Amino acid sequence: xxxxxxxxGNSLSPFFLPGDYVLVRNYRPGxxxxxxxxxxxxxxxxxxxxIKQVHTIYPETKTLKVVGSHEKSISSHKLGLxxxxxxxxxxxxxxxxxxxxxxxxxxx
Amino acid sequence: xxxxxxxxIDRFHPFPKAKAHCDIPCGIYDPITAQINALTVVRMMDLxxxxxxxxxxxxxxxxxxxxxxxxxKEDHAEKAKHEIRVIWGDFIxxxxxxxxxxxxxxxxxIMQFGSKSRQTADRANGLALVDAINQFAEIFWAIKxxxxxxxxxxxxxxxxLVYPDL
Numbered sequence: 001x002x003x004x005x006x007x008x009g010n011s012l013s014p015f016f017l018p019g020d021y022v023l024v025r026n027y028r029p030g031x032x033x034x035x036x037x038x039x040x041x042x043x044x045x046x047x048x049x050x051i052k053q054v055h056t057i058y059p060e061t062k063t064l065k066v067v068g069s070h071e072k073s074i075s076s077h078k079l080g081l082x083x084x085x086x087x088x089x090x091x092x093x094x095x096x097x098x099x100x101x102x103x104x105x106x107x108x
Numbered sequence: 109x110x111x112x113x114x115x116x117i118d119r120f121h122p123f124p125k126a127k128a129h130c131d132i133p134c135g136i137y138d139p140i141t142a143q144i145n146a147l148t149v150v151r152m153m154d155l156x157x158x159x160x161x162x163x164x165x166x167x168x169x170x171x172x173x174x175x176x177x178x179x180x181k182e183d184h185a186e187k188a189k190h191e192i193r194v195i196w197g198d199f200i201x202x203x204x205x206x207x208x209x210x211x212x213x214x215x216x217x218i219m220q221f222g223s224k225s226r227q228t229a230d231r232a233n234g235l236a237l238v239d240a241i242n243q244f245a246e247i248f249w250a251i252k253x254x255x256x257x258x259x260x261x262x263x264x265x266x267x268x269l270v271y272p273d274l
Contacts, residue, residue, distance in 0.1 A: 004114065004123045012128040021114050021123065041126045045190070051126040061216050065197050068128060080194035088126075095111050 001026040003089065005041055007051055012039070012068055015053075016094065022051065023093035029084070039091035040066065042082050049088065050079075137199045139245040142218075143269050145188035146241050149225045150234035150265045152181035157231070182226050188237065189222040192244060200251075208247050214240060238267055245270040 007020045016022070016039070024041050034040070038054045052066035063081035117123075156177045164170050196215050205211050221237040224230070249256045249272050257273040260266050 006118060006123045006125045007128055008125050009128040016128060018128075021111070021118070022126075047127065049124065049126045051128045058212070060212060061219055063193065063197070079197065080190060081197035083193075095114050097111055 002092075004095075005049075005051070012051060012053065015039070016051065017097065019097055021095035022091045023095065024089040025092045026089040027084070027087035034064075034090060040064070040082075041088040041091065042066075042086045043088060044079060044082070044086065047079070051091070052079075137195050137248075139191070139195060139241065139248050140269075140271075142188045142191035142195075142241050143238070143245060145184040145191065146225075146234070146238040147261055147263075147265065147267060147269070148184040149181050149188065149237060150231065150267065152177045152184070153225075153229055153231045153234045154265055156181070156229050181229075185222045185225040185237070188241065189219055192218050192241065195244075195248065199248075204247075204251050208251075211244075211247060214244055214247070218244060235267070238269075242268070242270045 003024045003026065005022050005024050007016045007022060008018050010018060022039070022041070027040075034054065034057065036054050036057060039051060040054055041049065041051045044050050050066075052068060054064055055067045056065040058064070058081065061081070062084045064084070064087075066079065066082055114123075156174060159170065159174055159177070162170070192215060196211075200211065218237065218240045221233055221240055224233040225237050246256055249270070255273040256270050258268050258270055261269050
């Protein structure tokens with residue numbers, strides 16, 4: 001099952017900018033095709049639906065450490081490890097904004 | 109072109125949003141929150157056992173109280189797990205794991221005892237959760253080079269906790 005999700009916030013710039021869309025393949029228990037560096041969408045009990053990059057996978061505790069890529073996004077502030085059960089899915093396609101000048105201004 | 113098409117659809121039928129918010133590390137970590145949550149789990153187990161020994165099981169108040177104890181036990185067991193995951197994910201670094209190789213197994217044990225404390229009303233599971241989180245607290249304070257002391261919590265169920273000796 002696939003979903004389109006809109007990105008808000010700057011944490012994943014320059015890869016993803018606010019206003020970009022991503023095509024997300026829904027996570028199913030037993031889904032093994034997840035690697036460090038993948039972008040994932042998950043539901044966080046405190047911060048709601050988030051998109052982040054996988055930093056470390058801990059198979060024995062069935063959890064992930066996720067990070068942002070922006071320079072201000074140094075650490076996962078109180079995100080904690082993300083249990084597999086909170087995963088919504090993995091980003092498989094990125095729909096970028098076509099207006100390159102707008103992208104440049106957003107990157108500043 | 110494709111973006112424009114998606115954007116147009118989004119205007120009429122908004123897609124769900126995912127935040128890529130900027131994080132600011134606060135640096136405030138303390139296992140005491142998890143320890144207190146675990147103590148609460150044992151306290152609820154004790155209250156449940158006490159209530160079950162009474163004779164008024166047909167009274168609606170019995171069911172009301174039992175439901176509340178179970179709900180608090182569920183909630184605090186999950187909160188204890190969450191607090192440990194936050195420290196494990198955000199504070200603990202690879203160098204800490206190298207120095208304390210028992211950490212991954214200990215965190216896994218905490219997750220399991222937390223789940224067992226939700227699934228059952230067995231006090232042994234609650235005690236195991238408190239014990240495992242105390243062990244985690246000992247390592248946490250050792251990483252921060254802060255001495256610890258062990259003392260009984262000044263409230264029921266009065267179990268021994270690991271505290272920083274400041």
